Amino acid sequence: MPKTSFVNRAVRATVDGCPALDATAEKSITVITKTVVKMDLLNLITLFGYPVILMGTFFAGEMVLILGGFAAHRGYLDLPLVVLCAFCGALAGDQFFFFIGQYKSRAFLDRRPEWRKRISTVEGYIDRFRTLFVLGFRFVYGLRTVSPFVLGMGDIRPAAFIVLDTAGVLAWAILVGWLGYVFGSVMGIVIEDIERYEIEIFGAILVVGLGVRFIQVCRKRKIPRSS
Secondary structure, eight states, rough: OOOOHHHHHHHHHHHTTTTGGGHHHHHHHHHHOOOOHHHHHHHHHHHHHHHHHHHHTOOOOOOHHHHHHHHHHHHHSOHHHHHHHHHHHHHHHHHHHHHHHHHHHHHHHHTTTTTTHHHHHHHHHHHHHHHHHHHHHSSSSSSTTTTHHHHHHHTTTTHHHHHHHHHHHHHHHHHHHHHHHHHHHHHHSSTTTGGHHHHHHHHHHHHHHHHHHHHHHHHHHHHHHHH
């Protein structure tokens, strides 16, 4: 039985037959229900926050890390562990796509024709900046996943890529996680009783992230048709 349904029945049973308490009971039911739902959601963040950050950053998710930083500010997660999970997930993702670029590039590209335009963009950056680009490609929006793939296709040595990428990913994880934490601080200043609106803020960040992802997917689907 759902927890909120149980709470509703319990509260209604206590005030049944007392019409004078109906208005107060309805308010109590609403408050208790919202509190239980909020506790459930926040408990989920505490229990599964780190694995979600680890998996989300494997596929280059800034919004997941910003959510983690905000959750750390609100006390549900620990900021150093948030940064560590983001670092491990992002580094693993980069190494995976670098490996795919080295050994399976042709087959991989055949299944992703929309990557071809971005590959030429990345190759231009590599020709001009090379070492700086390996350090900073994770900060270049729209090229985070394709960049290690293109680098794997090129002549950069795996050992050099690991060293440079480790430094770049560490800087990215610290900066974006810290931005999420600062966002929480700013919201605490702007919203006086921020605890009442935590779920709404989490939801707003999530909606923005999903919206950005949806736009990306729509653009990718249009590229093969126009080419």
